[in-house]
Amino acid sequence: MILQICDYDNQQLFELCRKIQTRGLAIFHEQSFNEFQLIDLFKRIGECEAPGLFMNPKEYPELFIVTDKKDDHGNKIGMFGGGELGWHSNGNSRHLIEKILIGLYCIEGDVNTTLSVCNTSDPFYDLSKTDQEYWKSINIRIKFQNNTMYHLDDDDPELEFMSKNPGSIRPLVGTHPHTGKQYFYFPYHFIIKAWQGKTSIDHTEMVERLKPIIFKSKYQTHHVFAKGDLLMMDQFTTLHRRTPVMGNRLLWRMASDYGNLCEKI
Numbered sequence: 413m414i415l416q417i418c419d420y421d422n423q424q425l426f427e428l429c430r431k432i433q434t435r436g437l438a439i440f441h442e443q444s445f446n447e448f449q450l451i452d453l454f455k456r457i458g459e460c461e462a463p464g465l466f467m468n469p470k471e472y473p474e475l476f477i478v479t480d481k482k483d484d485h486g487n488k489i490g491m492f493g494g495g496e497l498g499w500h501s502n503g504n505s506r507h508l509i510e511k512i513l514i515g516l517y518c519i520e521g522d523v524n525t526t527l528s529v530c531n532t533s534d535p536f537y538d539l540s541k542t543d544q545e546y547w548k549s550i551n552i553r554i555k556f557q558n559n560t561m562y563h564l565d566d567d568d569p570e571l572e573f574m575s576k577n578p579g580s581i582r583p584l585v586g587t588h589p590h591t592g593k594q595y596f597y598f599p600y601h602f603i604i605k606a607w608q609g610k611t612s613i614d615h616t617e618m619v620e621r622l623k624p625i626i627f628k629s630k631y632q633t634h635h636v637f638a639k640g641d642l643l644m645m646d647q648f649t650t651l652h653r654r655t656p657v658m659g660n661r662l663l664w665r666m667a668s669d670y671g672n673l674c675e676k677i
Contacts, residue, residue: 458669476665494657498561504599522661553605555579560601
């Protein structure tokens with residue numbers, strides 16, 4: 413009998429959250445959720461994101477539809493479409509990132525589409541102390557850039573709200589608010605400036621130096637979604653990417669904080 417995560421008590425959920433915060437992700441198979449049950453699970457963990465955008469069903473505002481399917485008029489009903497997605501995490505262009513737990517639940521899978529998740533904390537701890545101190549001295553400027561991690565047409569409703577975000581300046585090496593572990597914050601498609609202390613450095617060169625440090629195969633997990641799979645991942649200690657969608661893939665996406673179960677340091 414497959415254990416259903418919706419049956420976890422709060423202590424089991426807390427232990428799961430600690431695992432996700434440390435390891436970056438957790439994957440469950442053969443789960444059975446309706447919309448209400450999935451939302452209820454994440455509300456037990458923390459406050460959920462519900463921006464009221466086109467991909468959020470009005471009756472389930474915390475739910476995000478992830479699909480390339482269109483309605484009868486040819487309009488998008490979900491986010492991210494069907495093209496390849498480069499490395500990213502939730503809220504890369506935002507000034508404040510609070511909803512750092514993402515859940516992806518599969519309604520319809522596609523055997524030709526792979527999601528890759530890369531741990532961004534382990535690469536930091538595998539460096540020498542000297543290298544760690546160097547990277548901790550770097551700050552980065554982040555702003556959404558179209559045609560980088562993915563392409564959005566000029567009339568795409570995603571482009572409008574993504575482009576409105578002013579971006580942020582933040583340390584390249586962050587500290588997780590619940591574990592104290594450090595990690596690389598590296599949505600490199602959106603990095604437009606970088607400084608060491610107050611001195612400007614070449615952000616393009618910096619990105620190329622970091623790619624082989626962070627994106628090693630030993631830090632990555634690859635997953636092909638099947639119906640009933642639930643993948644949960646921490647958005648500070650991971651980045652993820654996706655190959656192009658070939659079929660009628662449909663996921664339900666949730667984004668929450670850990671506030672109901674985990675204290676901040």
